[in-house]
Amino acid sequence: MPLNIPPAPAAAERSLSAALQSTTVRSPHPIYLNRGALRPVLPLxxxxxxPVPDPTGAALSRLTGWRFLLESGGRAVGAAETMLTPDGWAFSHFGEGPYIASTERAVRRAEQLPGTYQPRLLSIPELYxxxxWLHSDPTAEPGAGSPLPQDILVPxxxxxxxxxxxxxxxxxxLLPVLAGRLTITAPTG
Structure with missing residues (x-):
């Protein structure tokens, strides 16, 4: 079944568009020199x-941004991320690396799963x-909620x-495995 990919907030898209047109926003790679050829796709x-579950043991998460893959010539060549600030949405950074191709693979495979999901990204920076995150409620507000037991996670x-x-x-x-790795024990002695 197809995935229900909600649109990113208009302000997040505007901040990304401004960054792609800007000559002052630094880019990590020469691929971004021709920013006019880049097209933002797959907003997640x-x-x-x-790191610490709530007292009931449930996983908690919070919205931190929107990530877009950047396409050129029909293939994803990078990513761009916006972040939520007290003043609204702002461009954060351009990115590259193995998560670009991995995201594409995971989304293609998710489209073959039975059922309909809302794709999101779940970041666990403490574990790199x-x-x-395939949220089982495809009509949920994309910025709200935490992983549900029946949701699917694709590392x-x-x-x-x-x-x-x-x-x-x-x-x-998967979440209990991650919680075990995130638990920090106090030193004894």
Missing amino acids: SVHRLT MLTL LAPAPPGIAGDLPVRADT
């Missing part, structure tokens, strides 16, 4: 997983990990050691 809300490659990249896993299976 980015949520950060809170990013997942495609993007490269994933941390011991976690298979590019394989869909139910949230109620």
